[in-house]
Amino acid sequence: MELPLIVGVDGSASSLVAVDWAVDEAARHGLPLRLVYASLWERYEGAAPSGSAAEHPSEEVLADNIVGSAAERARRRNPEVKVSTEVVPEDAASALLLEGHNASALVTGSRGRGQLTGLLLGSVSLAVASRAHCPVIVVRGDKAGLAGSHERILLGAGESATGGEVVRFAFREAEARGCTLDVVRAWRCPAHETAAHPLLSGDPAHYHEEQASAVLDALLHDPMADHPGVRVRRHTVEGPARKALLHLSAAADLVIVGAQRRSGHLGLQLGRVGHTLLHHAACPVAIVPQRV
DSSP, rough: OOEEEEEEEESSHHHHHHHHHHHHHHHHHHHOOOEEEEGGGOOOOOOSSSSSHHSSSHHHHHHHHHHHHHHHHHHHHHHTTTTEEEEEESHHHHHHHGGGHHHOOEEEEEETTTTOOTTTSSSHHHHHHHHHHSSSSEOOOOOOHHOOOOOOEEEEETTTOOOOOHHHHHHHHHHHHHHHHEEEEEEEOOOTOOOTTTTTOSHHHHHHHHHHHHHHHHHHHHHHHHHSSSSSOOOOOOOOHHHHHHHGGGGGEEEEEEEOOOTTTSOOOOEEEEEEEEHHOOOEEEEEEEOO
């Protein structure tokens, strides 16, 4: 049985955009959709005074309205997608991280209710993207990126030794959408290197570009054989990966990068590239965990 696609909802405009995106994503992959709202009201229900007001506390009514409205929105968008809802007695980040153990992926909006003006990314979305052990998609970007009208998926290629899962995720996405997969490997030539370097021959920049190309060869060999119908375009670009991917995200429907998950490490585990994209990309961002 396929694990569901799980969406964190909170009634905000951002979470409703995430619901719309997730419905389309669930339909593409034939997955059930599970809408989760995290609320702590149940923890304090026992402390409420007796009487009619305690029977239906305002937070309980709010929670039911939020998940009910989100489910109705999802069913109107695509009646064929199976939708379920859950109100979880937990803080939002903890609830979604727990749900992620039984999810094909987690989907969140980029901002939640009550976020301070000027914040580029909500704290819940950042925490989930930084710690989850399943793929996380933060739905953000302009209208074209949200609508999927570019027909391009963008993959930031890391090292071949740890990039297997993120590459497989990208190929599945491109195949399900029937779109082009652009794979980008950034390279940089250290300023101190010259043609006289003992390990280099000829132009140092050419050497580093060839190394980047070799990484792409290793990463793409097996997935391209497994998904022969996916059109792949390879790019080696000079400069910081975060800047290259941020620029290219303006013409993509989804940008995908990996994030290393170190066993036993409880803090934020998100690299500079992922962090930049989550705050600034012009399309939804998928963070795919990689064990190291």
